[in-house]
Amino acid sequence: MSTVTNTIFSPELAARFDHLVTIYPVKRSALVPMLLYAQDEIGYVSDAAVSEIAVRIGINDLEVRNVLSYYSMLRTKPAGKYNVQVCTNISCMLRGGYGILDHCKKTLGIGHKETTADGTFSLEEVECIGACCWAPAMQVNYDFHDELTPEKVDVVLQQYRDGQGKDVK
Amino acid sequence: MPTLVSHPDEVKIVSRRFGQGAADIEKYIELDGYKAVQLAISQGAEMSNWIINTMKASGLRGRGGAGFPTGMKWSFVPKVSEKPKYVLVNGDESEPGTCKDHVIFLHDPHSVIEGTMIAGLAIGSKLGFIYLRGEYRYLLKQVEKAVADAYAKGFLGKNIFGSGIDFDIITQTGAGAYEVGEGSALMESLEGKRGVPRIKPPFPAVVGLYGGPTVINNAETIANAPHILLMGGEAYAKLGTERNGGTRLFGISGHVERPGVYELPMGYSLRKAIYEVAGGIKDGKKLKAVVPGGSSCPVLTADEIDVGLDFDQMGKAGTMLGSGGIVVLDETVSIVEFAMRVISFYQHESCGWCIPCREGTDWIKKTLTRVYNGGGSKKDVDNVQYLAENMMGRTFCPLGDAAAMPTLGFVKKFRKEFEDYIEGHKAGTTLITVEQLVGAGH
Numbered sequence: 001m002s003t004v005t006n007t008i009f010s011p012e013l014a015a016r017f018d019h020l021v022t023i024y025p026v027k028r029s030a031l032v033p034m035l036l037y038a039q040d041e042i043g044y045v046s047d048a049a050v051s052e053i054a055v056r057i058g059i060n061d062l063e064v065r066n067v068l069s070y071y072s073m074l075r076t077k078p079a080g081k082y083n084v085q086v087c088t089n090i091s092c093m094l095r096g097g098y099g100i101l102d103h104c105k106k107t108l109g110i111g112h113k114e115t116t117a118d119g120t121f122s123l124e125e126v127e128c129i130g131a132c133c134w135a136p137a138m139q140v141n142y143d144f145h146d147e148l149t150p151e152k153v154d155v156v157l158q159q160y161r162d163g164q165g166k167d168v169k
Numbered sequence: 170m171p172t173l174v175s176h177p178d179e180v181k182i183v184s185r186r187f188g189q190g191a192a193d194i195e196k197y198i199e200l201d202g203y204k205a206v207q208l209a210i211s212q213g214a215e216m217s218n219w220i221i222n223t224m225k226a227s228g229l230r231g232r233g234g235a236g237f238p239t240g241m242k243w244s245f246v247p248k249v250s251e252k253p254k255y256v257l258v259n260g261d262e263s264e265p266g267t268c269k270d271h272v273i274f275l276h277d278p279h280s281v282i283e284g285t286m287i288a289g290l291a292i293g294s295k296l297g298f299i300y301l302r303g304e305y306r307y308l309l310k311q312v313e314k315a316v317a318d319a320y321a322k323g324f325l326g327k328n329i330f331g332s333g334i335d336f337d338i339i340t341q342t343g344a345g346a347y348e349v350g351e352g353s354a355l356m357e358s359l360e361g362k363r364g365v366p367r368i369k370p371p372f373p374a375v376v377g378l379y380g381g382p383t384v385i386n387n388a389e390t391i392a393n394a395p396h397i398l399l400m401g402g403e404a405y406a407k408l409g410t411e412r413n414g415g416t417r418l419f420g421i422s423g424h425v426e427r428p429g430v431y432e433l434p435m436g437y438s439l440r441k442a443i444y445e446v447a448g449g450i451k452d453g454k455k456l457k458a459v460v461p462g463g464s465s466c467p468v469l470t471a472d473e474i475d476v477g478l479d480f481d482q483m484g485k486a487g488t489m490l491g492s493g494g495i496v497v498l499d500e501t502v503s504i505v506e507f508a509m510r511v512i513s514f515y516q517h518e519s520c521g522w523c524i525p526c527r528e529g530t531d532w533i534k535k536t537l538t539r540v541y542n543g544g545g546s547k548k549d550v551d552n553v554q555y556l557a558e559n560m561m562g563r564t565f566c567p568l569g570d571a572a573a574m575p576t577l578g579f580v581k582k583f584r585k586e587f588e589d590y591i592e593g594h595k596a597g598t599t600l601i602t603v604e605q606l607v608g609a610g611h
């Protein structure tokens with residue numbers, strides 16, 4: 001049973017949040033993970049999510065928004081079902097990262113931070129994702145795909161289209 | 170999946186269990202796991218001193234970037250404190266060119282857990298945090314499972330290994346911010362705030378997380394602790410060079426034949442690391458430059474690579490060992506483009522708190538972009554140098570320096586290339602086009 005009545009989250013996530021605020025020396029430490037997990041479930045951090053998280057932690061909405069706006073992975077608008085994040089930082093750039101980004105733009109027909117009309121994919125150019133030795137690399141949602149070539153990108157994107165992607169949550 | 174690599178010159182300490190399924194607790198135990206923490210506990214009343222002295226003797230220096238001696242860091246924590254003490258493991262790993270902690274979390278998460286327990290026992294803490302960058306979700310799951318397995322075995326929680334001491338671990342995720350890798354910004358993030366750094370002093374060893382004394386270490390630093398206790402501090406120290414004990418993970422990326430994360434003794438030759446360990450320059454091309462320890466380290470030219478990979482030798486060579494991320498550039502790279510990409514990153518990541526960093530990174534980026542687009546004048550190179558020099562040491566946290574140092578390296582060592590570029594003679598093949606730059610997300 002959730003401590004918040006009328007939660008907007010699934011029963012599993014609500015239960016997880018109930019637990020999360022109890023494990024830290026201060027409740028507020030749960031804020032960043034809660035925002036991220038809320039986004040994972042809803043697709044973005046909605047106004048309702050902000051309000052409920054604020055209540056759960058015992059701070060006001062503005063304090064939540066202030067933190068929310070700092071972190072680059074958090075968004076307040078929906079993205080595609082699969083968010084394709086291509087790294088173009090130095091190690092990836094040296095091994096063709098910009099070519100991979102261009103290929104994604106062309107194949108998906110969208111630019112940086114845009115979403116395809118059917119809502120399946122969105123695209124983002126991102127900074128180093130910690131896969132430099134396996135460059136060029138990208139993440140689709142939380143899944144890493146590395147040592148990419150344009151051909152490999154096509155295969156990966158098709159897997160998601162077919163509902164065969166790994167899709168870690 | 171990260172490809173595992175291997176080379177005969179490697180000395181595998183922290184990477185000993187890689188590729189052996191040690192994420193599974195039974196396998197970890199079979200491979201001497203959780204022995205070090207028990208050995209520490211068996212020292213009885215001398216436990217804390219024994220751990221700290223062993224760590225001091227090992228000559229281990231922090232693998233997060235700055236190379237601060239770990240044993241000494243632990244010894245700074247007051248023995249008695251009214252507030253609870255904490256251990257904080259930094260797995261934010263966001264310095265471009267760095268992916269070594271990634272491999273530790275993937276292949277040997279229990280070594281991080283055991284190391285956290287050891288640090289806790291050394292400083293008298295009952296609670297440790299393992300903070301992973303938000304992008305590392307699959308690794309967070311791996312670490313969460315490892316922590317749960319350790320609890321299930323009774324290794325974590327109440328009265329660990331019959332010591333009468335309780336120790337808990339909380340795993341935590343970030344949500345995307347390079348600056349949060351900085352120790353005090355990480356503490357802010359963990360307290361549920363924006364990742365703005367704190368003023369020092371007071372240092373975290375005295376006033377850290379929740380105001381309590383806190384030890385913060387990089388994940389690789391922590392993962393070394395169990396190995397050091399088991400093999401002995403002196404034995405570990407001997408693997409490396411003077412004042413630079415042991416081995417470290419080097420991520421070699423960019424234009425090499427066999428990129429990967431290799432564990433080499435401290436002081437190992439940079440030339441050999443590139444030409445032998447990583448198989449030399451890709452496609453038989455010539456070497457142009459090396460960024461030796463993550464993107465914030467000043468570049469070395471092809472003539473400057475006869476240097477040993479330890480903190481002191483790299484310092485003497487005018488650069489840094491940093492995070493151990495060696496990025497190799499072949500002859501086709503335009504340093505103007507590369508420098509621009511590096512400063513774009515720092516401009517994007519500057520938290521904007523202090524003016525020299527916020528404005529400095531922005532102006533350097535603008536100036537280099539103008540140069541890059543063909544509208545530069547010779548004075549621009551001086552301007553870039555002037556801006557970077559005036560950022561050095563004048564910012565609130567070291568991110569300002571991290572942006573200025575590589576910039577200075579590029580314009581000082583490759584000045585002629587910048588000038589030639591301005592005169593319309595571009596070196597190298599294009600890696601970023603103007604369109605890509607304009608459409609850039611950074």
Ligand SMILES: Cc1cc2nc3c(=O)[nH]c(=O)nc-3n(C[C@H](O)[C@H](O)[C@H](O)COP(=O)(O)O)c2cc1C
Nearest residue numbers: 231232233259261262263350351352386387390567
């Ligand atoms: C801007 C900035 C980013 C940093 N990022 C990281 C990081 O991602 N991981 C890390 O371990 N240390 C990082 N550091 C260094 C930490 O502040 C801190 O020195 C380190 O975690 C201490 O651990 P060590 O002594 O084991 O190296 C960063 C420092 C700065 C200034």
Ligand code: SF4
Nearest residue numbers: 521522523526564566
């Ligand atoms: S140096 Fe940069 S990142 Fe650090 S506090 Fe100042 S503006 Fe923020």
Ligand code: FES
Nearest residue numbers: 087092128131132
């Ligand atoms: S530079 Fe692309 S993953 Fe590090």
